[in-house]
Structures are given as C-alpha cells and as structure tokens.
Amino acid sequence: MQIEIPASSAGPFAHARTSIQRTMALVMLALLPATLFGFWQFGWPAIFLFFATVGTALLAESACLKLAGKPQRLYLLDGSALLAGWLLAVSLPPWAPWWIGAIGAVIAVVVAKHVFGGLGQNLFNPAMVARVALLISFPLEMTSYVQPMPLFSADAPGFLQSVGISLGQPGFDAVSGATLLSHVRTELSQGMSLSEIIPGIAHLVSGAVGTIAGSMGETSALLILLGGLFLLAKRVITWHTPVAMIGSLAILATLMNLYDPEHYAGALYHIVSGATLLVAFFIATDPVTSPVSKMGQIIFGASCGILVYVIRTWAGYPEGVAFAILLMNACTPMIDHYIRPRVYGRDRRGTPIEYADNAEMRK
C-alpha cells in the first residue's frame, strides 16, 4: 500500500534554502579545482574523456527517466547523474579511450542506479561500481597511466593528436608512468625495501601536489583536500566519515610502519596516494550509500579505512579503495538497522528513562 499525502496541508511553512540541486552543485564546485588541475596536467585527452563520461551519463539518465516515466526536467536537473559521471571521470586513467568513460557511465547510471530504482534507491555508489566493473573488464586500459604533460607544454599532444588518443589510435609516444601505489607495489615484490623505493619525501610531496602519474582528478591530494574542507564548511558533509576513514587508515599504517618500516609504508604515503582523499570526502560521504547516524558514519568510515589498508597491503589490487567502498556499501543497511540515535527521553534500548524524583508519587 502506498499512501498519498497532499504536500501543502501542514507546516512547516518555512524552509531552509536547500535543495538536492544545490547540494549536488556544491559538491561539483568542490571537485572543480582538482578537475581543472587534472585537465591542465593531462591535456586534451583527459578533457575529451571527461566530457564523454559526463555526456553519456546524462544521456543514459534521460533514457532511464523516459522508461520509468519520470519527469525529465526535474530529475535530469537534480544533478545526480552529472555528479556520478563526474566522479567516475576523475577516477579514470586520464588517457583512457573515450569509450571506457562511456561504458563506465552507462554502468554507473543504468546498472548501479536505475536498476535499483533510481535516485536515492541504489545500494552501491554508482561511480565505484563502474570503476570496479571497468577494472575487471578492461584491465589494460584501466591501468595505463601516463606521466603528466601539462597542456600547451612542448611535448604534450596537440588537439588532433588528442582526438586520436581518445579514439584509441596508437601513434603518440606517451611516457607511461606508474602511480605511486603501483610503483611501490611492484618494487616491493621485487624485494626492494621501502627506503630504496621512496628515497625521500620528494615522492610524497609530488603525490600531494599531484605532479605524478595517476587518475585525472585524484593526483592532487591537496586540491581534493581543499574541496573536502569546502564541503565541510558548507555543511554538505560532516566530519564523521572522512575523519574516521583517514584516521583508521593512518593509525593502521603507522602501527605497521613502526613494526616493520622496510615493508610497510607510513600514514602519509597512504593518505596522499591513490584515491584515498577523493574517496574519503566525495565517495564515502555519498549520502545514498552510507549510514545516516553519526555513529554509523564513524563505523562506516573506520571500516573503509581498514579495508583500504588491508586490500592495498595484502590483496592483489594496489587500488583497494573502490573495493573497500563497495564492501562497506553492502553493510550500510545493517549498520543503519543496528546503530540508531538514542531517542529523547529513552535509554539506548528504547525504554523510557526513570528518575527517582516522582516514581513513588505516581504509584
């Protein structure tokens, strides 16, 4: 049974000037600096990939809305499909051919969102579902990273060359590069020690600033952090999830690093490399797929941090973040079921609280 309630029969007759559109717009604004930096670092191919991904996401959304008989304008403008496409785009290798982005966008919007019932109904974060699906289906394209070649620099590809790259034609000699994570992983497996692989903090600094190979929007940890702080300041997100995630990852990394510094990298390395910050501020905080209570968010975030560390360190994928998120997304309903805020006037189990004051008077 569904119940229809007239929307205007009662209060409140005032409203905070918020809307889903506004929330989504703020998130995109927060992503903008890192994205623009990515465009500059990786040039035209990255820009093409971005628009292919975002454009496909919007087309797919529109098609799904049509099939579901939902109002196009209202829902297409809610910004959720645009944001899902955007988040996927910034987590792809910047020179991946356009169809990688397009297929990913279709997976994100159709499979991860609309199959579950559309806005607000999906169990898993659409961008992460697409990323993992692509990683499994197209491992080669999804792990071909290039060294940054800033736009308009001498050796960067020109516009036409870039079209070729985007269409998947070979012919441009890109300097392929390894991300910090995969570099460390390969070297470690060759028996090198960490102090040889990361000789100084120079690596970490370039990781933080973003002048190394990596995904389009993830490379600059600093700009992502800036965006995250902006979201915190605007109260679009709360600190619980990101702090818990980064905190648990940092604590675990520090403990292991103290135990064996030659094999286990420290906290800073884990925080600045890969998608850690992007995920902590933009994905783990995705309202639809994370718990609603603050305690639940802390548990969710902390578990993500632990999983990221475990997957990166002991499992096959240097990029553990997407898997960690999907695993925890699956746990969200359970967390929400068991972790609820305490109701006013009741104890944690829901029994009304008792005071001695008037107990005997009432009898």
Added chain:
Amino acid sequence: MKLFKIRGGVHPHDNKHLAAGQAIEDLPMPALLHIPLQQHIGAPAKPAVRRGQQVAKGELLALSQGAISAPVHAPTSGRVMGVGSYPAHHASGLSVRTVTLKPDGEDRWSDEIQGVPDPFALAPEEIAARVAAAGIVGMGGATFPSAVKLNLRTRYRLHTLVINGAECEPYLTCDDRLMREHAEQVVDGVRIMAHALGVDRIIVAIENNKPEAQAAMALAASMDARIRIARLPTRYPMGSEKHLVQALTGRETPARGLTADIGVVVHNGATAFAVHEALRSGRPLVSRVVTVSGGAVSRPRNLRVPLGARVQDLLEHCGGFAEQPARLISGGPMMGQPLPSTRVPMVKGSNGVLALTTAEVARHEPMPCIRCATCVQACPCGLVPLDMAAHTRAGDLEGAVSLGLMDCIGCGSCAYVCPAHIPLVQYFNYAKGEMAARGRAKQKMTETKRLAEQRSARMEAIKQAKREAMAKRKREAAAKKAAETAAAETAAMTSGAAAEPPATTAEA
C-alpha cells in the same frame, strides 16, 4: 546560569524584525465577535447565555465542563445575538458552537469583577480555583487549562517553575512585546504561580534574540531573589517544553511523561500575565496579544485583540495585504496551521496570524529521499525521520511507531532542512492521526465486545434464574404431593395410635 546542550534543532531566519519594533496596540472593537465555546484542550464549555441577553465585559458566557475544560467569558459588553455554529479557528474549516456577541461600544466590565488584595495570602488551591474560573489556558498555543497544571503539586513533587519566554517560532513577537512592556505584571503573575505550585526556584527563559525583554524582565525580577533569567541561545525548537527544561536543568523528561516527572512545571509568559490580571483585578481571560506579520502584510503589528475578533478584522487594521499571500497561517511558520479563510475568529491560543508570500513559503516539488541524514541531525528527539516516513509511505504504520513515531513532537525541523522537500511532518501527522483512529476503533470494538459479553452473561443469568425457578416449582410440587400422601397416611393411621407430626416429610 549554566545551560545544557540539546541535540538537533535548526536556525530558521527569525524574521522578527518585521513586528518586534511595534508596541502593543489595541484592536478597535469589531462590529461583531464570534466566541467559540471550545478554545482549550478538553471538553467544550456549556453555554450559559440566551439569545438577546445583555452581558457585561467579563461575564460568563459558557461554563467549564469537567476536570479538563475552561469557561468562556464575554470579551466586551453587548448583546448576545445567538449561540450557533461558526467556522472554527482550525485548518479544517469545520464549524463549532460559537456565541455571537454584538458589542455595545461601552466596553463596561461586570460589577462582579473583583481582584484579591493579597494573592499570597490565599491557599494554593484557592489560586488555582481562581485561575480556573478566569478561563486561563496555556497561551503558547497548547491551550491546556492552566489551573490543572497549577494543581500538579498534589500529584508530583515539584521544585521548579519555568517560564517559557523562548518564543522560538520565527515572526512571532507577541511574548517579546508583552515582556518588554508589561514585565512587572508578568513577574507578578510568575510569583503568584510559584506560590500556587509551592516551588522556590523560578527560571524565566528568554532567547538571546530578545535582549530588551531579557533586560526588562531582569529588572522587574530583581526584587525576588528566587527568580533567575536564563539567556537561551536562539534555536528552534527551544520553546518545546521538554527541550527547554533539558537546556535549563540538563535532564530529559522520560518518554510518555510530563516535565512534572522531573519536578518542573512550565508556563508561558503570556499565561503569567493572564494570571496576574485574574488575581489582582479579577479579570478573566478575554483578550490576548497577537502578532500579525509576514511579507504579505502591509504593516506588521502586535495587537491586543478581544477573543472572537475575526482574522479579517486584524488584517484590516494592519493595512490589509501588501501582496497576495501564498499562505495564511495561525501561529508560527514552523508549527502553525494554515487557516481556511480570514473569517475565523481569534481564540485564546492564537499567538500569531501570518500572511506569507510565495517567496517566504519556498516549497518545491518533493523529490525522492537521498538519505542525506540532515533530517536525522536536525531532529531534537533523536529520531530517524526518513525511516519513519518510508514506513508511513509504505503503509506500515506499526513500523513507523516502532521507530518512535509517538515520540515525535511534530516540530518540523526535519521537513525544514530536507533538501528533497519531502513533507515529512505531514507523513507523521497522517500516521499519528491514523493510529489514533485505529486506537479508537479498537477501543470501540473492545467496548462492543464487552457489552455483548455482558449481554450474553445477562441472558445466561436470566435463563439460569428461569431454570432454577422451574426446578423450585418442581420441588415444591413434589413436596406438596409428598405432604398430601403423608397426610392421607396419617389420616389413615389416626384411626389407631396418636398422630405423628408430618414434619419430617414436609421438610424434605
């Protein structure tokens, strides 16, 4: 004084600037007053006047009925035009029993109106009785008969009286103005109530957006060391009784309980003023201060209005509409209710009439819930509104109840912040109403069942009685027969020996 943190809540734009600067003005007496007989929670009052009767100001129009009820008095002198039905001050627009009074323009108080020289010499019960006779109800909007609350001392161990001057609803400034302009009278009423309750701790709580009221009340209260002024942070719903008490004492009222459970009674500032009037001058509650505000009102004001004046009369006095209002509301924008027309009369609990513009109402098309949890963070009661709404929507009202529906105070904080513009409060009101209806239906069913059982028990008893009567008759017949036989035998025997009394057989 030390304040404690309460959870949740929101910071709506208070928009108090519209009317806060306007001193209280008397509304000119309208040509007709429509005075409903139920302006309180509880049983409606019973009319005590006839059509055509001349009444003086303050004279009784209707009598209180039962323990939770309040009498109604004439707001001015005039002639009773009739006792009939008139649209209620309620969103439904339904009609209720109403006395229509034609003011004679003299506004002459009844001769019987007399104050008490020293209320503090009265016994507590006596004060409560006078408050009851004056028809005073909670003027913050709850309209619970105040005398009932003043008598709580008999059932609870009380230690603190809290005066709720928070006035946390946006736009409303009537309590603010009353405390600014009549601080002494309010404080006097407060002291009388404290005497009735037998408490020696008094806290007057006022939000920080009313510094003038804080100052005026502090000055007026300086002669009484028991009174403390608490300066509250401006936050909605700070005026919710249980949350106010928590902010002041740090203790939560048990679920399903009253603040009296933790020894605290809360009264509104305007109620204190009414108590002062009732005791000092003997005047019943026949008028109140109302804020008329909102972007669509030409000249927002604070008016002292006779009960029974129509919303229309108030609006006209404020210069009418500056623009077409999108909504007409009784009370504040957060918990107030929409008014069906401007014809409805003002009642004891109405503290505001707002005419809001489309821009002020700012309602969008509802979108699906994105589980953003802002409603969870906003809820002062620790509920998860999105889940309660989802259960209600799916028709699973028991599910909503198990999630705490009955603990929801309907404050609207959740709906206020929801970026998806989901009408959460409507869901909860609907579910609460539906549960109450089901409860009533169930009660009716058990009652019917009980009656049926009683009836069948009665029938059974009658049958039983019939059976017994039948058996008795049979026994008697048998006994008679036996007696006759015995008599015949005796008669036969008397011919010989002395007669043996037939007692043994007759006893059988």
